[in-house]
Amino acid sequence: MRKLLQILCCIGLCALPLEMIPASVSAETVGDGAEFIENVELLRGDSALNNGDSVAAADELVLRYTLKPLDESMNLPGSEWDIAIPEYLENNHPALNQEIKIDGQTIARITAGARKDQIKLTFEQELGELPIYEMKFEFGARLAMDEIDGRQEAAIGLVADHTVRLKITDNAIKDPAVAGKSGVYEKTGTIAWTVSLSKQIAPFDEDQNALQYTTGFLFCDELTDKQTYVENSLTLKVGDRETHPAVQVDGQTLRVTLDQPLSQEGFITYRTMPSSAVFVGDDGQLADPSQGMKVTNTAQLWQPDGFTKLSEAQGEVLVKGESWLMKTGES
Structure with a gap:
């Protein structure tokens, strides 16, 4: 009878929906990666863009992300996370597929998301020694001109307490001729x-x-x-x-x-x-x-x-x- 109960409990656990599996059970997770973001920087070349700077649709920009410390309680191995790109920006590389390495070991990979305004962060099954106190990655971006829609300025929220207001060169007011x-x-x-x-x-x-x-x-x-x-x-x-x-x-x-x-x-x-x-x-x-x-x-x-x-x-x-x-x- 005891063995039968053990078998039934095992079957019941396996039949649970994915969201009901306890956190201690390793499983692939798809979620909002915003909770991992510590800081976001917007650059043109090697220089950070600041309030009042002018940018054009043709400019090649860079988004640099710094993540919060990662530890075992986050259940990261094999998980996938969608990370939103700030408003008025979009991924400049549709075939984005980039490894993130720490001390020579591949910890994660970033790839193009389902939309131009997001990327996907996927962690490897083997993450090495945790916690990881600082993990950074960056990729090419550009102005999302369809979203900007004629604005002379765009306020780009990088993180909760940091917004940079940029002048859009292509939309500078001009009389007809x-x-x-x-x-x-x-x-x-x-x-x-x-x-x-x-x-x-x-x-x-x-x-x-x-x-x-x-x-x-x-x-x-x-x-x-x-x-x-x-x-x-x-x-x-x-x-x-x-x-x-x-x-x-x-x-x-x-x-x-x-x-x-x-x-x-x-x-x-x-x-x-x-x-x-x-x-x-x-x-x-x-x-x-x-x-x-x-x-x-x-x-x-x-x-x-x-x-x-x-x-x-x-x-x-x-x-x-x-x-x-x-x-x-x-x-």
């Missing part, structure tokens, strides 16, 4: 102009958790006096959205208030009609149309108040026609 202007002389006799606009890098509002783009930038185009604007031909395209803002014609100047923010690269297209006077040179002499004459426009972008010019660019098109026909004969 006229990036370029070009034109094509069409068979219809009109000139199709295209003005490219760079996007605005807008300030980030933490309260609204969103970028605060400006609407109402003023676009002006100075036409030469030998061409006229083709009515209803102007289109503004930002990303996939097209609009047709109102055009004010003041002499040879076009004025347009942009009716959508430049959250992406934008394009303004419109047409002008050159007059026959385009083939009359500045010296008053008639030029040969087959050789062509240059027509220029100057595009400008201004702040919504109309007092601060942000940038300008000039475009040029060669307008050609058929040669003048000359006929001579005897009287």
Whole structure:
């Protein structure tokens, strides 16, 4: 009867769920490794990053972890632990697989986690002599730009009492600009102009958790006096959205208030009609149309108040026609 009871007790213990196995029983464990973390440092090269430092998406960063003293009561052999990477950072090595050695013996290994914002710490079955009073490891990291989401600054919490606030170089506030202007002389006799606009890098509002783009930038185009604007031909395209803002014609100047923010690269297209006077040179002499004459426009972008010019660019098109026909004969 005693032997039967011993067998039944053994069977009952083996059937217990893993979480009910006593701590003294060695078994693989998967848990939150935050309880092991003593300190975390963020470096660029060999230098620690401090409040106010600027970092870029392309920078290769290093996260250095120091663990708390490890002893036998932690039941570490063969256990696995997920360790979260601080907010706004991510593992820079998807194939991370690195040994941690103490006095030449491999104690643990760090590998890439299931997500970019975590790694996995796995202890070996044989840990050598415990306790281990200081164990460190480090790996390459980078800014998690999708998570930063346009912020000019990111407060990165390394440990409970240590946060470092960094400036994000890629998100430095910047006004849009006229990036370029070009034109094509069409068979219809009109000139199709295209003005490219760079996007605005807008300030980030933490309260609204969103970028605060400006609407109402003023676009002006100075036409030469030998061409006229083709009515209803102007289109503004930002990303996939097209609009047709109102055009004010003041002499040879076009004025347009942009009716959508430049959250992406934008394009303004419109047409002008050159007059026959385009083939009359500045010296008053008639030029040969087959050789062509240059027509220029100057595009400008201004702040919504109309007092601060942000940038300008000039475009040029060669307008050609058929040669003048000359006929001579005897009287």
